[in-house]
Amino acid sequence: MTETTQNTITYFSDSDVSGIALPERFTFPFFYEPHPLTQIAAAELQDYLETQTELDHNFGLIENQPGLVIGKMFGVLVIQDTEGKLGYLSAFSGKLADSNTHSRFVPPVFDMLLEDSFFLKEQYILNSINDRVKEIESDSTYQSLKRELKQFIAQSDAEIAALKAQLKSNKQIRKEARNAQKSILTPEDYAFFEAYLVRNSLHDKHQFNMLTQNWQQRLDTIKQELAHFDTILEALKTERKEKSGALQQQLFEQYAFLNKDRRTKSLHAIFSDTVFGKPPAAAGECATPKLLQYAFLHGYKPLAMAEFWWGAPPKSEIRKHKQFYPACTGKCKPILAHMLEGMDIDDNPLLINAGEGTELKIVYEDDSFVVVNKPAELLSVPGIQIQDSVYTRLQARFGTIEPLIIHRLDMATSGLLVVAKTKEAHKDIQKQFLKRTVTKRYTAVLSKIIEDNEGEISLPLRGDLDNRPRQLVCFEFGKKAITKWKAVARTATTTKVHFWPLTGRTHQLRMHAAHEHGLNAPIVGDDLYGTASNRLYLHAAYLEFIHPVTKQIMVFEEMEEF
Structure with missing residues (x-):
C-alpha cells in the first residue's frame, strides 16, 4: 500500500480504491455500516497509530506505560479535494497527549490551548481564584474556628436538651404536687404552696434562658470570627462563578460551525433550541x-464518515478496541443537524419499520391476558415515528378491549411477552413483576468463548445522557442490576447462554454481556454494544407467573429463533 499525505489530507493510492464505487449519499452518522472507503481509511489510520512514536499518550495498550490510561475515539472522513482527488481526513475526539494539534489530524473547531488565547488568560485568573479559595479554606485559624464551632454546637445542643428534660420532669413533679396537696391543704395554705410552685417554675425558666443566652453569646463570638473568612470566600466564589459563566459563554460563541453552504452557527445558537438550552460539556x-468543519472550510466534498475506538475501554462505557461506533447523540446530533443541512444523506434506518411483515404468534389467550411470541425488530409499544407494535397489533385483534402492557422487550429482542386484557389482571401480574416473583429466562449467543460455566453479574446501570439510548455502568448513581447466567452450548467462536435477570433495567442483559466486568462478550448482533449482524441473538424463552384469577402456576416456553 502506498499513500501520500499533503497537509492533513491522506490521498488514496489508485490500487487501493480501484473498483470501489463512491458513496451515492453521505453517511447517516448515528447508525451506519462503514463504507469500504472509510474501512480502508480507518485501517491506514490504525496502522499509523500502531507504529507511530511521536504521540506521548497512554491508550492502555502497552503494559506498564506511564500516565493515565485514556482511550480515544478517532474519525475518518472520505473527501474529494478541490480538484476532485480522493482522500481522507483524520481526527480525534477531545485532546490527544494534552494537545489539540498533531500532524496528520485536523485542528479543532476552536483551539482553546493556543498561546495567549483568551481562554488560557481567563483560565489563569480562574486558577488564581481557586488557589486563593483553597488557601483560605485550609488556613489553620479558619479550620480551628470551624472545629470549635462544630464542637460548641454539639455541646450546647446536648446541655440544652438535658436541661429541657430536667425542666419537663420538674413540671411534672409540680403538677403531681398540686394534685396531691389540693385536697389536703386549706385554701390559705394551698395559695401559699401554689405561690411557691410558681417561683420554682419561674426559676426553671430563668435557668433555661440563662443557659441558652450564654451559649448563643459563645456561638455568636465564633461565628463573627468565621464571618471574616466566609465573607472573603463568598466574594471569591461569586467572582469565580461569574467569570466561569462569562468564559463559557464566550467559548460557546467562538465555536462556530459551518455547513456545505458555509453558513455558520455558534454552539450557543445550536443548543439553545434543545431541551437543555445549553451545550453539554465538551460539545x-x-x-x-x-x-466536517475542516472539509467545509477548505472546500472539500465530504463523501463518507466513520468513527472507531482506539485503546482500553473506559470503566463505564462499552468500547472495544478498533471497533466502529456511531457519532454520539447528546453532543453531536444538534451540531450535525446544522452541519449536514442540505446534504444528501443515507436514510435513517431507525425510521424504517424492520418488524413490518413479521408474525406475532399467539402462545396463549384467555379472558384475563394473552401471551405472545414477539418477533425480533417489532416494537413492544408504538414509537414516535413507528406505530406498528405488539400493542397496536393486539389492539386490532381485541377490538373494543384495550391491551394493557405489563412489561416490554427491546425492539431487537424476540420472545415471550404477557399483555393483560383487564385492569384486574394487569394490576395482579404487574405486582408479581414488581415483587420479582415472575421467573424469566432468556437465551443469548455471545460473540466469543466463555470459559466459566455459570455465575452472577452485578453491575449498576444508568442511562448515558450524552448518548441515548446507550447505558452506562455507574457505581455512584446507577440502579442495582443483577443477572444470573449459565453456559449451555459452545461453538468454535461463540457461547450460548441462559440469562435470568433478577432486576429489569434497560439493556441489562446486553450491558452485562458486553461490559469488561461482566462477561466481556457482546451478544451476537448487538449493534449498540457489539457488532451488527442479521439480528440480535437474544430471545425471551421462558416465562412463569401465577394466573391472576385461577391462581394456577402458568408456564410458557418458546425455543429461540436462532
Whole structure:
C-alpha cells in the first residue's frame, strides 16, 4: 500500500480504491455500516497509530506505560479535494497527549490551548481564584474556628436538651404536687404552696434562658470570627462563578460551525433550541464535527464518515478496541443537524419499520391476558415515528378491549411477552413483576468463548445522557442490576447462554454481556454494544407467573429463533 499525505489530507493510492464505487449519499452518522472507503481509511489510520512514536499518550495498550490510561475515539472522513482527488481526513475526539494539534489530524473547531488565547488568560485568573479559595479554606485559624464551632454546637445542643428534660420532669413533679396537696391543704395554705410552685417554675425558666443566652453569646463570638473568612470566600466564589459563566459563554460563541453552504452557527445558537438550552460539556470536540468543519472550510466534498475506538475501554462505557461506533447523540446530533443541512444523506434506518411483515404468534389467550411470541425488530409499544407494535397489533385483534402492557422487550429482542386484557389482571401480574416473583429466562449467543460455566453479574446501570439510548455502568448513581447466567452450548467462536435477570433495567442483559466486568462478550448482533449482524441473538424463552384469577402456576416456553 502506498499513500501520500499533503497537509492533513491522506490521498488514496489508485490500487487501493480501484473498483470501489463512491458513496451515492453521505453517511447517516448515528447508525451506519462503514463504507469500504472509510474501512480502508480507518485501517491506514490504525496502522499509523500502531507504529507511530511521536504521540506521548497512554491508550492502555502497552503494559506498564506511564500516565493515565485514556482511550480515544478517532474519525475518518472520505473527501474529494478541490480538484476532485480522493482522500481522507483524520481526527480525534477531545485532546490527544494534552494537545489539540498533531500532524496528520485536523485542528479543532476552536483551539482553546493556543498561546495567549483568551481562554488560557481567563483560565489563569480562574486558577488564581481557586488557589486563593483553597488557601483560605485550609488556613489553620479558619479550620480551628470551624472545629470549635462544630464542637460548641454539639455541646450546647446536648446541655440544652438535658436541661429541657430536667425542666419537663420538674413540671411534672409540680403538677403531681398540686394534685396531691389540693385536697389536703386549706385554701390559705394551698395559695401559699401554689405561690411557691410558681417561683420554682419561674426559676426553671430563668435557668433555661440563662443557659441558652450564654451559649448563643459563645456561638455568636465564633461565628463573627468565621464571618471574616466566609465573607472573603463568598466574594471569591461569586467572582469565580461569574467569570466561569462569562468564559463559557464566550467559548460557546467562538465555536462556530459551518455547513456545505458555509453558513455558520455558534454552539450557543445550536443548543439553545434543545431541551437543555445549553451545550453539554465538551460539545464540539468530537471527531466528526471537526472533520466536517475542516472539509467545509477548505472546500472539500465530504463523501463518507466513520468513527472507531482506539485503546482500553473506559470503566463505564462499552468500547472495544478498533471497533466502529456511531457519532454520539447528546453532543453531536444538534451540531450535525446544522452541519449536514442540505446534504444528501443515507436514510435513517431507525425510521424504517424492520418488524413490518413479521408474525406475532399467539402462545396463549384467555379472558384475563394473552401471551405472545414477539418477533425480533417489532416494537413492544408504538414509537414516535413507528406505530406498528405488539400493542397496536393486539389492539386490532381485541377490538373494543384495550391491551394493557405489563412489561416490554427491546425492539431487537424476540420472545415471550404477557399483555393483560383487564385492569384486574394487569394490576395482579404487574405486582408479581414488581415483587420479582415472575421467573424469566432468556437465551443469548455471545460473540466469543466463555470459559466459566455459570455465575452472577452485578453491575449498576444508568442511562448515558450524552448518548441515548446507550447505558452506562455507574457505581455512584446507577440502579442495582443483577443477572444470573449459565453456559449451555459452545461453538468454535461463540457461547450460548441462559440469562435470568433478577432486576429489569434497560439493556441489562446486553450491558452485562458486553461490559469488561461482566462477561466481556457482546451478544451476537448487538449493534449498540457489539457488532451488527442479521439480528440480535437474544430471545425471551421462558416465562412463569401465577394466573391472576385461577391462581394456577402458568408456564410458557418458546425455543429461540436462532
